[in-house]
Amino acid sequence: MPPSDVSLDLFECEAENTWCPGCGDFAILRGLKLALVEAGIRPHEALLVSGIGCGSKLPDYMTINGFMTLHGRPLAIATGAKLANPKLHVFVVNGDGDSYGIGGNHFVHTCRRNPDLTHIVENNQIYGLTKGQYSPTSDRGFITTTSPDGSIEAAFNPIAIALAAHATFVARSFSGDPKHLAKMIVAGMNHRGYALIDVLQPCVTYNKINTYDWYRERIYRLEEEGHDTSDHDAAAARAQEWGDRIPIGIFFQTEAEHAYEEDVRALAAGSPVESAVRLHRNPQPEQYETLRQRFL
Amino acid sequence: MPPSDVSLDLFECEAENTWCPGCGDFAILRGLKLALVEAGIRPHEALLVSGIGCGSKLPDYMTINGFMTLHGRPLAIATGAKLANPKLHVFVVNGDGDSYGIGGNHFVHTCRRNPDLTHIVENNQIYGLTKGQYSPTSDRGFITTTSPDGSIEAAFNPIAIALAAHATFVARSFSGDPKHLAKMIVAGMNHRGYALIDVLQPCVTYNKINTYDWYRERIYRLEEEGHDTSDHDAAAARAQEWGDRIPIGIFFQTEAEHAYEEDVRALAAGSPVESAVRLHRNPQPEQYETLRQRFL
Amino acid sequence: MQDITIRLSGNAGQGLESSGAGFVLAAARSGLHVLGMPDYRSRVRGGNNFFQVRLGNSPVQSQPRQINILLALTADAVEMHAHDIMDGGFVLAPAEVGIDESFLRPRNIALIQPPLVDLAKQHGDKMMANTGALAVLAALIGFPLQAIQDVIARNFARKGAEAVATNQAVAAAAHDMVREDAARFPWKLSMPAEPRPRMAISGNHALALGAMAGGCRFMSAYPMTPATTIMEWLSSVPPEFGMVVKHTEDEIAAACMAIGASYAGARAMTATSGGGFCLMVESLGLAGMTEVPVVIVDAQRGGPSTGLPTRTEQGDLLFAVHAGHGEFPRIVIAPRTHEECFELGWRAFNLAERYQCPVIVLTDMLLAGSIATIDPVDFGAVSIDRGRTIEPGDHPAGNGFRRFEFADDGISPRAFPGDPEAVFPSSTDEHDETGHITEDAANRVRMMQKRMRKLETAANEARPPELYGPEDAEITLVAWGSSYGPCREAVDMLNAEGRAAANLVSFTDIWPLSPATEEILRGRRIIAVEGNYSSQLAQLLRMHTGIAVQGSINRYDGRAFSPEAIADHVREGQYAAV
Amino acid sequence: MQDITIRLSGNAGQGLESSGAGFVLAAARSGLHVLGMPDYRSRVRGGNNFFQVRLGNSPVQSQPRQINILLALTADAVEMHAHDIMDGGFVLAPAEVGIDESFLRPRNIALIQPPLVDLAKQHGDKMMANTGALAVLAALIGFPLQAIQDVIARNFARKGAEAVATNQAVAAAAHDMVREDAARFPWKLSMPAEPRPRMAISGNHALALGAMAGGCRFMSAYPMTPATTIMEWLSSVPPEFGMVVKHTEDEIAAACMAIGASYAGARAMTATSGGGFCLMVESLGLAGMTEVPVVIVDAQRGGPSTGLPTRTEQGDLLFAVHAGHGEFPRIVIAPRTHEECFELGWRAFNLAERYQCPVIVLTDMLLAGSIATIDPVDFGAVSIDRGRTIEPGDHPAGNGFRRFEFADDGISPRAFPGDPEAVFPSSTDEHDETGHITEDAANRVRMMQKRMRKLETAANEARPPELYGPEDAEITLVAWGSSYGPCREAVDMLNAEGRAAANLVSFTDIWPLSPATEEILRGRRIIAVEGNYSSQLAQLLRMHTGIAVQGSINRYDGRAFSPEAIADHVREGQYAAV
Ligand SMILES: Cc1ncc(C[n+]2csc(CCOP(=O)(O)OP(=O)(O)O)c2C)c(N)n1
Ligand SMILES: Cc1ncc(C[n+]2csc(CCOP(=O)(O)OP(=O)(O)O)c2C)c(N)n1
Ligand code: SF4
Ligand code: SF4
Ligand SMILES: [Mg+2]
Ligand SMILES: [Mg+2]
Numbered sequence A, B: 001m002p003p004s005d006v007s008l009d010l011f012e013c014e015a016e017n018t019w020c021p022g023c024g025d026f027a028i029l030r031g032l033k034l035a036l037v038e039a040g041i042r043p044h045e046a047l048l049v050s051g052i053g054c055g056s057k058l059p060d061y062m063t064i065n066g067f068m069t070l071h072g073r074p075l076a077i078a079t080g081a082k083l084a085n086p087k088l089h090v091f092v093v094n095g096d097g098d099s100y101g102i103g104g105n106h107f108v109h110t111c112r113r114n115p116d117l118t119h120i121v122e123n124n125q126i127y128g129l130t131k132g133q134y135s136p137t138s139d140r141g142f143i144t145t146t147s148p149d150g151s152i153e154a155a156f157n158p159i160a161i162a163l164a165a166h167a168t169f170v171a172r173s174f175s176g177d178p179k180h181l182a183k184m185i186v187a188g189m190n191h192r193g194y195a196l197i198d199v200l201q202p203c204v205t206y207n208k209i210n211t212y213d214w215y216r217e218r219i220y221r222l223e224e225e226g227h228d229t230s231d232h233d234a235a236a237a238r239a240q241e242w243g244d245r246i247p248i249g250i251f252f253q254t255e256a257e258h259a260y261e262e263d264v265r266a267l268a269a270g271s272p273v274e275s276a277v278r279l280h281r282n283p284q285p286e287q288y289e290t291l292r293q294r295f296l
Numbered sequence C, D: 001m002q003d004i005t006i007r008l009s010g011n012a013g014q015g016l017e018s019s020g021a022g023f024v025l026a027a028a029r030s031g032l033h034v035l036g037m038p039d040y041r042s043r044v045r046g047g048n049n050f051f052q053v054r055l056g057n058s059p060v061q062s063q064p065r066q067i068n069i070l071l072a073l074t075a076d077a078v079e080m081h082a083h084d085i086m087d088g089g090f091v092l093a094p095a096e097v098g099i100d101e102s103f104l105r106p107r108n109i110a111l112i113q114p115p116l117v118d119l120a121k122q123h124g125d126k127m128m129a130n131t132g133a134l135a136v137l138a139a140l141i142g143f144p145l146q147a148i149q150d151v152i153a154r155n156f157a158r159k160g161a162e163a164v165a166t167n168q169a170v171a172a173a174a175h176d177m178v179r180e181d182a183a184r185f186p187w188k189l190s191m192p193a194e195p196r197p198r199m200a201i202s203g204n205h206a207l208a209l210g211a212m213a214g215g216c217r218f219m220s221a222y223p224m225t226p227a228t229t230i231m232e233w234l235s236s237v238p239p240e241f242g243m244v245v246k247h248t249e250d251e252i253a254a255a256c257m258a259i260g261a262s263y264a265g266a267r268a269m270t271a272t273s274g275g276g277f278c279l280m281v282e283s284l285g286l287a288g289m290t291e292v293p294v295v296i297v298d299a300q301r302g303g304p305s306t307g308l309p310t311r312t313e314q315g316d317l318l319f320a321v322h323a324g325h326g327e328f329p330r331i332v333i334a335p336r337t338h339e340e341c342f343e344l345g346w347r348a349f350n351l352a353e354r355y356q357c358p359v360i361v362l363t364d365m366l367l368a369g370s371i372a373t374i375d376p377v378d379f380g381a382v383s384i385d386r387g388r389t390i391e392p393g394d395h396p397a398g399n400g401f402r403r404f405e406f407a408d409d410g411i412s413p414r415a416f417p418g419d420p421e422a423v424f425p426s427s428t429d430e431h432d433e434t435g436h437i438t439e440d441a442a443n444r445v446r447m448m449q450k451r452m453r454k455l456e457t458a459a460n461e462a463r464p465p466e467l468y469g470p471e472d473a474e475i476t477l478v479a480w481g482s483s484y485g486p487c488r489e490a491v492d493m494l495n496a497e498g499r500a501a502a503n504l505v506s507f508t509d510i511w512p513l514s515p516a517t518e519e520i521l522r523g524r525r526i527i528a529v530e531g532n533y534s535s536q537l538a539q540l541l542r543m544h545t546g547i548a549v550q551g552s553i554n555r556y557d558g559r560a561f562s563p564e565a566i567a568d569h570v571r572e573g574q575y576a577a578v
Helices: A025-039 A055-061 A074-084 A096-102 A104-113 A158-164 A178-190 A212-218 A232-239 A265-269 A272-281 A285-293 B025-039 B055-061 B074-084 B096-101 B104-113 B158-164 B178-190 B212-218 B232-239 B265-269 B272-281 B285-293 C016-029 C075-084 C116-122 C126-141 C145-159 C161-177 C179-184 C203-213 C228-235 C251-264 C274-279 C281-290 C317-322 C338-355 C365-369 C441-461 C481-496 C517-521 C536-545 C563-572 D016-029 D075-084 D116-122 D126-141 D145-155 D161-177 D179-184 D203-213 D228-235 D251-264 D274-290 D317-322 D338-355 D365-369 D441-461 D481-496 D517-521 D536-545 D563-572
Strands: A046-050 A065-068 A089-095 A117-123 A169-174 A195-200 A219-221 A246-253 B046-050 B065-068 B089-095 B117-123 B169-174 B195-200 B219-221 B246-253 C003-011 C033-039 C048-056 C067-072 C085-092 C110-112 C199-202 C218-221 C244-247 C268-272 C294-300 C331-333 C358-364 C371-374 C425-427 C466-468 C475-480 C502-507 C509-511 C526-530 C551-554 D003-011 D033-039 D048-056 D067-072 D085-092 D110-112 D199-202 D218-221 D244-247 D268-272 D294-300 D331-333 D358-364 D371-374 D425-427 D466-468 D475-480 D502-507 D509-511 D526-530 D551-554
Touching: A025 A055, A025 A089, A025 A117, A025 A178, A046 A055, A046 A074, A055 A065, A055 A089, A055 D425, A065 A074, A074 A089, A074 A104, A074 A117, A074 A272, A074 D218, A074 D244, A074 D251, A089 A096, A096 A104, A096 A117, A096 A158, A104 A158, A104 B104, A104 D251, A117 A178, A158 A169, A158 A195, A158 A232, A158 A246, A158 B158, A169 A178, A178 A195, A178 A246, A212 A219, A232 A246, A232 B232, A265 D244, A285 D203, B025 B055, B025 B089, B025 B117, B025 B178, B046 B055, B046 B074, B055 B065, B055 B089, B055 C425, B065 B074, B074 B089, B074 B104, B074 B117, B074 B272, B074 C218, B074 C244, B074 C251, B089 B096, B096 B104, B096 B117, B096 B158, B104 B158, B104 C251, B117 B178, B158 B169, B158 B195, B158 B232, B158 B246, B169 B178, B178 B195, B178 B246, B212 B219, B232 B246, B265 C244, B285 C203, C003 C016, C003 C075, C003 C126, C016 C033, C016 C048, C016 C126, C016 C145, C016 C199, C016 C371, C033 C365, C048 C075, C067 C075, C067 C126, C075 C085, C085 C126, C116 C126, C116 C161, C126 C145, C126 C161, C126 C179, C145 C161, C199 C203, C199 C338, C203 C228, C203 C294, C203 C338, C203 C358, C203 C365, C218 C228, C218 C251, C228 C244, C244 C251, C251 C268, C251 C274, C251 C281, C251 C294, C268 C274, C274 C281, C274 C294, C274 C317, C274 D274, C281 C294, C281 C358, C281 D274, C294 C338, C294 C365, C317 C331, C317 C358, C317 C509, C317 C536, C317 D317, C331 C338, C338 C358, C338 C371, C338 C441, C358 C365, C358 C481, C365 C481, C475 C481, C475 C536, C475 C563, C481 C502, C481 C526, C481 C563, C509 C536, C517 C536, C526 C536, C526 C563, C536 D536, C551 C563, D003 D016, D003 D075, D003 D126, D016 D033, D016 D048, D016 D126, D016 D145, D016 D199, D016 D371, D033 D365, D048 D075, D067 D075, D067 D126, D075 D085, D085 D126, D116 D126, D116 D161, D126 D145, D126 D161, D126 D179, D145 D161, D199 D203, D199 D338, D203 D228, D203 D294, D203 D338, D203 D358, D203 D365, D218 D228, D218 D251, D228 D244, D244 D251, D251 D268, D251 D274, D251 D294, D268 D274, D274 D294, D274 D317, D274 D358, D294 D338, D294 D365, D317 D331, D317 D358, D317 D509, D317 D536, D331 D338, D338 D358, D338 D371, D338 D441, D358 D365, D358 D481, D365 D481, D475 D481, D475 D536, D475 D563, D481 D502, D481 D526, D481 D563, D509 D536, D517 D536, D526 D536, D526 D563, D551 D563
Parallel strands: A046 A065, A046 A089, A065 D425, A089 A117, A117 A195, A169 A195, A219 A246, B046 B065, B046 B089, B065 C425, B089 B117, B117 B195, B169 B195, B219 B246, C003 C067, C067 C085, C085 C110, C218 C244, C218 C268, C268 C294, C294 C358, C331 C358, C475 C502, C475 C526, C526 C551, D003 D067, D067 D085, D085 D110, D218 D244, D218 D268, D268 D294, D294 D358, D331 D358, D475 D502, D475 D526, D526 D551
Antiparallel strands: A169 A246, B169 B246, C003 C048, C033 C048, C033 C371, C199 C371, C331 C509, C466 C502, D003 D048, D033 D048, D033 D371, D199 D371, D331 D509, D466 D502
């Protein structure tokens, strides 16, 4: 059936949803489904890799190939899956603690590596599932059980770090605006290479500061201020904006560089997944003769 | 004895040095000793934490409190030591793979945390001790045993990442110029908070591209071009320079923010190390009564 | 009546755990023995959770198979828990909650429905319905309203006099409201004349308090259920105590920071659960090789991997004993009770500094999260042993400092950076007595032997397992950790039937095993009772004593053993999964 | 003469390893059996290293205690190695190297000093002295110069005809130069008339070649001695093979990428040493819980921690068997020979996909880095078994896809993303048959049992240990991995003395143990021979069979067992560290 037949209900699923009423993750789930429908991608054509956390439960709540893995590791796992089968549309969805805390190293190296992944971060500036400790993106002074006097660390700035780490698509959205979110996700999917979409996501239970209203009062859209998404310096400057005014939209995008897997020469011979099937059905032992010769 | 009595020979030691003749690490060892002498710090007053790699063997080659730990972990270990005993002058010395590869997550979080550490990275753009694989800082196209067709990843830019990660002191030096190196190290030591000194270090055995000459032809000094070290944007722009011209010197420095340990309120009551000694000699059980009350 | 068990049940977010904790405290202050167990799912709001409180006149160490009273704050709570209510038991629910009695009648379970929500609303806030419910429960089982009122005063103090007053009013009214029901209520607990004050404390809090008493002033950790509350509580300690707590970027940093702090001379710890412990394994080798003491708490939960994040298990024992490549000494201890959580909290640091190696404290969700009443801890009884640690100025006169001296017992002198008489290198590469790296074969052999001798020294000083019950019994249960409580009660039940049916051998020091272990177990008919699939302690015992168990009783669905279930298995000689 | 052992010794950076490899290849092509062992320190240049080559007419499986010839490229090499030269042995050194003969005379060790450096210089480059030395060695032990010339032609080809010609000229001249010495030289190897071609290959290369033959087309790793050459060799495979290799940021990413690739449907692996394996432990649980096959090679080296990075050890066995929190099936296998490195290289993937779990292949520095001659591998004999894997279109008709179906043997159907008939979630949280997260107690018990049943299935299909030597012998040696070779030769030595003194039971499939293990070991007088401190295989055997060893022979200084040393221990009944 042609993509136009792809509809929301393809992605629905009965599994019990355990998020708190009002959680910003609901809108992200919806935004992702809208994006898939718009892009005409069917459940079996996409792979959604998540970590551990409230937000990382998302794949359990829709019909899709979902791999809910380890806290902090989904980018590495998704990269392996993408390299093994470049035909898959691979998404990563995880929380701010997962992505920027314990997963920070995979994050910076994935940025510079540029595999064709669409990365959606549910950034609620808190550790939700573990009941409210401060996260890397918590603002200075943010009070939680592990920062009783307020956080005394500068907040991790995912936009700035991604830009410095050579990311080729860097965007921010807000779960209070599913349409904008869907637009960003589609843009990220269409981007050749790694796409970061950091989503401001209210945690209604543990983050009483960064609420829907708090964000709404501050958010503005980059495209409405004539921001040039090809200007890396301008993007870096906008990345520093936080507090009174918080930009959402695409900060930076370039397709001047290949996606990582485009430069992996071995993939020209067929993907590892295809090889596994082919070799299983037809091993062709003689092909290894040249390798054996190296030792004779 | 007054600092002026601190001399190089205090730091000498007989242990056999296993570096290759001509290795850039020799100059870094010398530069560090010079800096300690200039700052008047004695071996027992300093702690030198390293990881694993050629460069990380440095503490074994001088007389100092040296802790040669795990590949990628010295920043975390050093932070623990500094918080336990803020009186110590704590240094971290490790390779580019150690610091930015496997240790990348501790690197970005240490930057934003800003503990008072002086971090010297022996950046030879290669994995030396494991005999020559490409490292995070290897340039695109760099050919090694694990990048036979040349690296297809954008190089990790430590200066740019440190700036984006909110580091308060960011500098680069060159092991071909021990005096400059010593100057940078002294400046880093005097800095309040985390100081990164990325040192361009030729690996004469495995890196045949980034040689002493290669660097000499490209290096220029920021201070000679009137760079303003308080200007974050200017620093970020300079950080992007690589190739024909490579800046060395201090990119950025600010003391507008406290060192992490200055904001740890519990340290006002004495350091954990002092507490351990005090409580051992004089436990004072009654002090815990208020805590016990919480459960009655 | 000897003891009563009440299950408070409703949805996550309805404040069950805090109400339960308040009730436990009230009971504790009335001189009762209490054990309160939370049971919640890995979600933050919604979905049925419960908090179960067992109260008794003598120590209670487990949760029974059946409960006396169910407090149901939602309709489905009844449906979900009815089968756990004993015949003739009671359901207490706000009148405003529609209850389907079909579950109750057949087993003549009585239903009590005071208009608690309505009452709470009258006084201003329907959230106070919980307060009313607690007062009703007090009325039923017959413990003084005053105890409830005191706890309200204490717990609502920071919310202001207003909040205290209204809640107390609700409590009084509710207590009054159920006069008749209370009169008809069959089970009354006899209240001690002058109540002996007891602490009501969770295993994690007891362990954290013990650590502080043991001189721990540095803790670095990354949140992970069920260990998180250790870090959270230590973070709440006033700054005057000098307790430095660091919430790190991950567990690798958590373990490494603690090791760095300990290397510098602090008493330092970290706490996590199995998944985080996996990430600390390489650091374990760092501490083992450089002989840096460090205390690592692994509060076990249902595995493997993410598993059952909020439920209990004893699945990490063999992992803890063998974690890390190569061979180096480490110590593994596991508290069996809340009292031991406190004791091991400080003892762990003595062991770590004495043997200069990592000490792993294995607890589990059941100990970590349950609230028990214990005799007020005695800080005077806490001792601090820093082992062969030398502080600046205390050096014996003589020829230099050899940090890794080939000592007969394996324990070399330890000093810290800052000490002018002891400047030395430490390396995870093999090293000589001075700490410098060497690959010399003879040195390697001696240094390995030196390190490994510490394990023999530690074994000889380890606590032997403890025998409970008649020396000669038909069956010997073997247990560790949270299985101890239910096993102990099971033994009492079995022996209450007359003959010496069973006894219990339980372990606190698990690795290295005391040499006395073999002799204590030899010739017994042993049944292992473990909260895991593969009877890990039993495997360890066979590995090191050659003694095999006759059977095992295992539970690995994340729920607690009940003494009744254990006793049944023994009676029926059925040894398999509960 | 049956076999000859030559030690090439000099400084790191003098090209010993490549010269040694060339010599091994020349010998292999002449139809000899060869085992070449590098011995180097954890440094890149300088410091004495050596490469030891043992040549024989029949298979050689170990390095002997004493060598026949020492090639000394530096003066201190003699001082350092003289004690390992047998009485009446030889030292070959360039005339330009001043040798202190005081070490040699007393044990009448002869010195041969052709002017090799000078000769090399004459032909243009003193680096060619090594080439000359190899030609001299060939002359002495009497194998054809042509073999050396062929290898020169092969190895210097990429450096151009010029380089080939000059090196061959040096070889010819050097060979000529030592005519008389050669005539007087006592030990000649009889050369096979028409040499049977053999492969000269390291354990790591054999394993990598086996993995490719087994269909592995994805490898992610982080460099770590002694595993690095697996990744390096796979990186060198031409792109036409479609072999995707990723050098990652760390070992966590290495394991996770391989698991991601395997989840997607590839045959994927990673390789590391103990320290890196520590960082993969959490991923092990991920693969175990989500039932994703993955092959992890742990090339063991001296531990703990950084330890002896370039030396051998068998110290990770119990860690590999117990790594990871909670309980899940995994398989641990360990090659004993270079032939088995190739075989397990492909078999590991069959096991991983058959049982849908992680497979850990334990090798060690000795196998990984040594070069052995083996019969050319037969790719036709390689079989690929993907187990219960379903490819798109192959689904059995019927009611949907249950990825985690409660199968009797524990093995559920496996499908991959991209398959329209099999869209499902996978989670490290406990899940139901469809893959969705659930905390239901009954489901948990069944799902645990389903997973753990795979271990029973695997045990029943596991290879029993192998008996070598007389069925009834006074002593039974037990060995695994690289200890197998020297044990086998020790058994032959002992039995050569007449009586059935010893036999050997050795293991390839270590976990789960074949049920036949107990029967094979029962009633024997067992001595464990392991390259570790605590006899880890012996511990595992006692844990699961109850059979205890009578003693053990351990070596943990990072060096190889010699058969002579093992035989002596057995003769003297001395069981302790070598
Ligand atoms: C290795 C490991 N460490 C810790 C945890 C416990 N844990 C589960 S979720 C989580 C963090 C949740 O925060 P975030 O990633 O921001 O997701 P959120 O719940 O806020 O959506 C943690 C620490 C874990 N599962 N694994
Ligand atoms: C966990 C772990 N992984 C891998 C290694 C192996 N290893 C030792 S040094 C090193 C990298 C060396 O590169 P770098 O950090 O740049 O230091 P250099 O040798 O270049 O000075 C590696 C991968 C290790 N020791 N530990
Ligand atoms: S805790 Fe916060 S993030 Fe988690 S489900 Fe509730 S609202 Fe959402
Ligand atoms: S390999 Fe490179 S970095 Fe290492 S010691 Fe030699 S020259 Fe220095
Ligand atoms: Mg979050
Ligand atoms: Mg390097």
